[in-house]
Amino acid sequence: MNKNKLETGQGFIRKWEEKQLYKAEENKNNKKYILIEFPYPSGERLHVGHARSYCCLDAVARWLRMKGSNVLFPFGWDAFGLPAENYAIKTGVHPSVTTRENIDNSSKQAKDWGLSFDWSREINTTDPGYYKWTQWIFVQMFKKGLAYKAEIPVNWCPSCKINQANEEVIDGKCERCGTPVTRRNQSQWLLAITKYADRLLDGLKTVNYRSDIAAQQVNWIGRKEGAQIRFKILTQSTLREQNSNDKYLEAFTTRIDTLFGVTFVVIAPEVADTLAEMVPESRKEEVKEYIRAALNKSERERKQKKENTGVDTGLVAENPADGKKIPVWVAEYVMTDVGTGVVMGVPAHDARDLEFARTFKLPVIPVIEAGRSGELYEGEGKLVNSGRYNGMDSILARRQMTKDGLGKSSVTYHLRDWVFSRQHYWGEPIPMIECKKCGWVPVPENQLPVKLPEVEKYLPTDTGESPLAHIEEWVNTTCPNCGGPAERETDTMPNWAGSSWYFLRFCDPHNDNQLADKKKLKYWLPVDLYNGGMEHTTLHLLYSRFWHKFLFDIGVVPIPEPFDKRTSHGVILGSDNRKMSKSRGNVINPDEIVSKYGADTLRMYEMFIGPFEQTVVWSIESLEGVYRFLKRIRVLAEGTGHKSGSEEAGSKLAELAVRIGRDLEVMKFNTAVAAMMEFANWWGEHKAEMGIDEARDFIKILAPMAPFMAEELWQRLNGESDKKMFVSVHQQGWPESTVVRDFNITVTLAVQVNGKVRALMESHKADEEERVREKALQLENVRKYTEGKKCKVIFVPGKVINFVISDD
């Protein structure tokens, strides 16, 4: 065998498969469900970023199996998506063909890396047997009123010809191509995720997500408590008499306590549009012109901070607190989808309002006592200029004024309902039929799945209709309700649909009668550990929690939260410290690493590269360090001749097993690898202390991280009978049951005087303080400082002894 090369281990992969070492079944205690986000099967194959998450979690899964857990570690493909569709547009090759090919290639990669997936549970979101249930869930949501169609302004990418959810628009630009999105009105399916906002928030308290992930979700949901306040619009007629047709402007505020300081009301152009007819003639033209100009701007232009613009509508509103008449303005800075699109202007206590008031010379009335007068004060304090609330603390006043009916307590969210329609081919058809008589009717469940029909042209249309709209014989159908002529929905679901419930399907992937058997769900759920990209925190992770909660509500899943622990891996940058990309030429191909250094080198380097959650930089030199380590332990293991080694070696190994276990548990993969290296260094210096028994323990500990090398060495050190049977190292138990014997292990103790280390001293772990003290005081460099002085002694066994010289 070539000593400079690690085998890729095809032989082992086959044997492990034959033995079905990684198959998960529902018949044992102590289940663990370990999940990594399933990938999109792209033509680029799996990259080193995938490998990081997969290899690290694979080590956890393997370790848990050795500890006796029944581990479900499944894999699949989130295969609907744009690249396959774009490829089809270019070449005419059906996306399912491209997808199949990509899946085959990527599967081979995953197997080459030694990932211990249970392949019998492999799923694919584009499989009709799978998306049948994606559609089924949509129908259930429709039945419960959570899926609805509405004409709404959507984010439209003029290049991709696709509508996007707010979550998909990054910095005003299309997530896919970077073109600035524009707003346009289109009839879209929406999912009412906002109805679950509070529960998505509360649920976070019951799970163990990493704190930054939970915080980001809280942020995104953006719950704000405040009050809605009705400002009556005074017109010529209402000024004269009470009128049941009174018009009101409803503003949302978190600071109802500043209500007496309101000196104007500002409304968003979209809101103003609906009031245009009430505007007095003298101002009508100017106001309409302003609104028109504002509505023509893109979302991005609108949000670009610049000069204050706005126009007085000439309308007058009444402050419900004191009946004061205040002007109604319209201004671009007020967004229609934030709060109610109506802002009460309190320039004394809000920076944005103050700016506006200064620009347009509107009055400023302070109503919260601040340190100095005449300046902006946004904090809490005592109320002034506020009638009977004067002197009251602002926090108290908020409660009291709401109680007194000046406003209605109300909650707003940053979270919006989920725009669920896409005008693309390669997605799940939305299983709905529109009948002129009956309206929207879901496809009956026994007719699911609504399969994607073949099309000639994959290109979306300029009108924004899906390519499916071209296929008349598919579009035209009969109403399941009345049998009359009807049309199918031609939009498809977004990418996020199939991934919103796949973790459930893994529990029962071949079930034709339901999305998953409830007993199996009950056995496997929740996912104990779910790892994925940080970029999915506000998208996939929130969507899938929402779907799960809905399925819980209709009794399909047994628990309200799908994932117990959620973690996230950091991005791997190219060695030039920049994001890996083809155009920069800094992409590392994991397959090349595997063929040159072996899969174990890739695996252990991915673990060693840095703290798991942190962004890291790829370094080929550092990878070679791992490679050297693996070659070295092979030499060490092969050089082991005698059967049993020393007690100290045994004890060190037991300690190592505990340490590695602890590191894998808290996902400190880098220090786990370091601990293995540290042990190997010790081994190199104490070869006589390591016998075959000890070497075998070491190999077991190595097995989760480097399964190929461990198997190779295990087979070599195995007895003849085991060799014949091929008993795998991956069937062995974790060796930490060996008690760490606390016998006279020598430790180096730090001897301090007044907290400064003055000497090091050999000692035994079990040594008593008195013995250590006497010995330490003999040391010259200690005697030098302590001689003839009174000392207080602080002794930490095995660590430190500190002589603190008293002053007297």
Added chain:
RNA sequence: GCCGGGGUGGCGAAAUGGUAGACGCAAGGGCCUUAAGAGCCCUCGGUCCAAAAGACCAUGCGAGUUCGAGUCUCGCCCCCGGCACCA
């Protein structure tokens, strides 16, 4: 502005309040080899010192708690990620 995470050698980084820099890389020196590759051994935060011993300095800055602080507390500075004309 709000929320979250950070700041430690030439570099990636370690460190339940207890020897700061484990482990790896790079660098320097040596061995082996005809050579290359691979491997093996030694040195490796700074200052003082010929060197050793030893002393002092050192975990973004400044205080504090403690016998003892990279770690805890308070006040700053800077970097990264998320959100934001958010009412």
